[in-house]
Amino acid sequence: MEPYLLSSQKQDVNHGTILSPYAHYHCIIPTVLPDVLLHWHVEAEITLVLEGSAIYKIGEETFHSRKGDFIFVAPNTLHSVQPSPGITHISDTLVFHLDMLGYSLMDQYSLTYLHPIYNGFLRPISHMSQNHPLYPEFSECAEQIFLCVKNKDIYFEMFLKEQLHHLFYLLFKYQCFTNTDTAVPANTHMDKVKEAVKYIQENYQEPISICELADLCHFSKTHFMYFFKQTVGITCVEYMIQHRLKVAANLLRASGSSISEIAFESGFHNLSNFNRKFKNHYHMTPLEYRRQQIT
Numbered sequence: 001m002e003p004y005l006l007s008s009q010k011q012d013v014n015h016g017t018i019l020s021p022y023a024h025y026h027c028i029i030p031t032v033l034p035d036v037l038l039h040w041h042v043e044a045e046i047t048l049v050l051e052g053s054a055i056y057k058i059g060e061e062t063f064h065s066r067k068g069d070f071i072f073v074a075p076n077t078l079h080s081v082q083p084s085p086g087i088t089h090i091s092d093t094l095v096f097h098l099d100m101l102g103y104s105l106m107d108q109y110s111l112t113y114l115h116p117i118y119n120g121f122l123r124p125i126s127h128m129s130q131n132h133p134l135y136p137e138f139s140e141c142a143e144q145i146f147l148c149v150k151n152k153d154i155y156f157e158m159f160l161k162e163q164l165h166h167l168f169y170l171l172f173k174y175q176c177f178t179n180t181d182t183a184v185p186a187n188t189h190m191d192k193v194k195e196a197v198k199y200i201q202e203n204y205q206e207p208i209s210i211c212e213l214a215d216l217c218h219f220s221k222t223h224f225m226y227f228f229k230q231t232v233g234i235t236c237v238e239y240m241i242q243h244r245l246k247v248a249a250n251l252l253r254a255s256g257s258s259i260s261e262i263a264f265e266s267g268f269h270n271l272s273n274f275n276r277k278f279k280n281h282y283h284m285t286p287l288e289y290r291r292q293q294i295t
Contacts, residue, residue, distance in 0.1 A: 001225050015043050022096035022160075029054055029081060029089040034282060036081040037242055038197060044117075045073035046167070047093045048142045054089035055103040058126040065089065068130045068136050072171075075118045078193060086244040092146045101164060113172060123178040124144045124171050131146050134174055192217045195238070196228065199231040204244050204267040210236060244268060259286050 015023040021043070027033060028100045038057070049069040058079045065071065073079050075098065083089060097103070103114045110148055116122040126136050148156050173179070196213045213236060214224035228236045248266040251257060260271050268274035278286050
């Protein structure tokens, strides 16, 4: 099984390899992972909720997951997972590139079905609960997919592709897509958020002002703050802090640098502020977090 899913911009995480362009993640929020910050990747993503509930944000849609939910994230779609207060959320997630289904072949199948999804012209249904009339078919397919990647029986690669093809067949058979006419302005809006998020992820070590980000998106400061909060679910300042804390957590696990060096590398230029923010988010000090990873 792959490591727990971490929030990151796409170039920080390789979801599989060229020969096996997929990765399986078992996620426990917030016990193992406090949250999954807003991010996107070129791969598609399916999730089956095993226990509990969390707050999902996929594109412009926000919902509370429930046990048994089937969740689909299209390629290049902003999404995040935040914990529901006092509730543990356990799920299985498969992140896979559409190349597994022949995206790069440029044949009729690829051009008709896969490219519109990848390019955002078709937006698949984001989630399906147990009371949805189509749930039995979709959940059975999802369960077979996760059994396949967990057990890895002989010839499992063929069965995995078969089930992923079947999943897309179900999406098209039942027309589980949003109206493309209304998706166009939403995509434009999301592109602005992606631009701001990418800028933060590439420049987190330096001070970043709201005015810089607003200018980048060609918005006024007030409008930028409003649309960022509406789209992401948290303020831009909160997002910057949480991203820097994620970087710090990764460094605490992977490097032997001192706490003060990690604070500086993560974009915090005040050690006491870093310690306070880290403890508020992870409910332990940076040193305690590092020791927990070692044990």
